[in-house]
Amino acid sequence: MLLDSKRNNAHIAEILAAYYLTPTKPITNTMKRRDFVKSTALTALGASIIAPLATLADNTVTHLESDDLTHQDKIADDYAMHFMAIGDWGRNGEYDQLEVAKQMGLWGAAHPNDFVISVGDNFYPKGVVSEQDPLWHYSFENIYTAHSLQCDWFPILGNHDYITDPDAQIRYSKISRRWNMPSRYYTKQVSLGAGKGKALFIMIDTDPMLHEALKPQVDTQMVWLKDTLKNAPADVKWKIIVGHHPYYTVGPRIKNYDTLTVRKVLADVFEEHKVDVYLSGHDHSLQHLKPEGFTHQFISGAGSELTDVTAGIPYSRFEASQHGFMYFSVDANRFNVKAINKEGAVIYQTQLTK
Secondary structure (H helix, E strand, C coil): HHHHHHHHHHHHHHHHHHHHHHHCCCCCCCCHHHHHHHHHHHHHHHHHHHHHHHHHHCCCCCCCCCCHHHHHHHHHCCCCCCCCEEEECCCCCCCCCHHHHHHHHHHHHCCCCEEEEEECCCCCCCCCCCCCCHHHHHHHHHCCCHHHHEEEEEECCCCCHCCCCCHHHHHHHCCCCCCCCCCCCCCEEEEECCCCCEEEECCCHHHHHHHHHHHHHHHHHHHHHHHHHHCCCCEEEEEEEEECCCCCCCCCCHHHHHHHHHHHHHHHHHHHHHEEEEEECCCCCCCCCCCCCCCCEEEECCCCCCCCCCCCCCCCEEEECEEEEEEEEEECCEEEEEEEEEEHHHHHHEEEEE
């Protein structure tokens, strides 16, 4: 390449020398072959010099963000916020956990998504012993690998997470970029657009509610929960509480101690503060329940092993013992919910409105 460049430059120099050393002749109407060659060479030389100069003269500077170069705008819709919810999943990829994770990734690639909520029982059978536990790799990092799932995850604790060191899942937030659990219970506010209000997520810790010995701990949390709801900003459009144990279900725990106890603790609070949605897991299925009162209950606990459901219960609007997850699209006036199975089929859809 360098040798060719030198030869071309030498050739152009020969042409220029021949042109300037040749005596001037009268101009004729007939262009001779040598004049044509000279003219062509000079034109080519001028173009080779002028073109780069013209490029340098263009002072336009572009400013691009990574998002500007993706195709995310092509999958946008008219909702302000989107998230997935998955629960009861951590089984080293078994019991179709890997298949559900794959489908979540495909869904996230084809639809807008801002974050993922995990409703607890993140690691079976006994939680994790530390933030270096191998289960972080085998049940989480090496399972939810899709690019679309490298977003923020907001988890809560389930009963299985309590068996060893529940606070290890809090500490892991300082290791993982996407795992965000600042404490055993916490809040998150998400804007629904400029001047259009926000959604308030209250992430609670339900397992202590089942243990009489932990009543002082529960009392402290309930004071915090009531204060959080009471002092919610005026522009909050949706109040969403996320806990592991359901307060109603049509799974195996319809009249189970867990369900009845959590209902006793939470039901009046939901009604008093007009909580729009309670999102939970614990029963390994997908459900939409509407008991008496203000609050809708959604269960998304089908991330791996399944449990049975009972059809025909009056407060159930939907129940399915199928592997899958839930997908939510929200704006100031609409709360759209889809249940998606591991094959990617939307097996249920509903929309709450205000």
